[in-house]
Amino acid sequence: MSLVIISNLSITFLGKNLFHEIGLQVESGDRIGLVGPNGSGKTTLLRLIGDEILPDSGEIKKRKGIRIGYLPQDVHTALSGKVLKSILDSIPGRVRFRDAIMKAEESLKNIQNKDSQLKLAKELAELHQEISYLNRQFPSHEAERILTGLGFQ
Structure with missing residues (x-):
């Protein structure tokens, strides 16, 4: 079974349609890089996969037992103050x-x-x-x- 399967995923953030019915499949051993300009939805995609936020529509399936997490783009900046405040301020x-x-x-x-x-x-x-x-x-x-x-x- 795949590690992650995304089907027909859509999300709008502050009036901007970031993803419209996208799909993605991640297999064991895959190496993936997310590349794009600021505001294009890279972090939002990671937050969606990590169950931090919910999509407007679509489905994200994960293999049972896997844990998903990510570090902010600039760890030194993000962790310079209280971690929770840094996370919330990154919204x-x-x-x-x-x-x-x-x-x-x-x-x-x-x-x-x-x-x-x-x-x-x-x-x-x-x-x-x-x-x-x-x-x-x-x-x-x-x-x-x-x-x-x-x-x-």
Whole structure:
């Protein structure tokens, strides 16, 4: 039996269709390299195969008993702080949204004009909605489970 079989897999991330009905089969002894530009879905594919995230549709079958894991692209950078924080911060857009939320919250404290406050409050609500979406797509408890499985404490 194959180690991994991917059939008709599709996933969309932040409105971008990364994979549409792709297929892949990995056999014992295969050597595979993932090559592509940033944002093309290399890490997403590894996260899908590793059960870190779920596809929109399709199926991933793995031979019973195999363990799948991967290291971030730049291990030294990723492991320089708390491992879980580094993993969560590697979610595309998460740091940008978190920084934008902090900036908007600080700005909201200093704005006196009611119309400007309302406009910024709406922007802040949208940012919170975006980061909530990311937190649902990439829950921290899943990252904790995976790190524990890889031997991190």
